[in-house]
Amino acid sequence: MVQGIPAQKPGESGGSNLSIPHHRPFRAFFMDYSFYILYSSSLDRYYIGHTGEDVNERLRKHLTRHKGYTSKAQDWKLVYTEKFETKSEAYQRELEVKRWKSSKRIGELVNNGGSG
Secondary structure (H helix, E strand, O other): OEOOEOOOOOOOOOOOOOOOOOOOOOOOOOOOEEEEEEEEOOOOEEEEEEEOOOHHHHHHHHHOOOOOHHHHOOOEEEEEEEEEOOHHHHHHHHHHHHHHOOHHHHHHHHHOOOOO
16 A cells, blocks of 8 residues: 555556555665765855765865865865755754854864854
8 A cells, every 4th residue: 555545456447547656766765965065274164055965075065166266275075964754854954153243263163063
């Protein structure tokens, strides 16, 4: 049964027009979303973001030539990450930390491994 609708057995002709809802294929690995913090020592600044891709790949993209905040420096280092099951949760965490507006508090989060 899928969502309470009995599956039709092979060879049966059902008199109902009900169809089994289409679902995305099962994925053995669920997608992780990450909240991350980068640090540039030359700017003495943090960059806060979230992504659905591997954080090291995201860092690589931040270090390429582009137009954006992280293009101001080429020494960004990944200093902190948290994993989430949904993009929304990762984004909410990003917004929460950005609302702190305190590099000291963000530094405490980074240095204390999450208890900031």
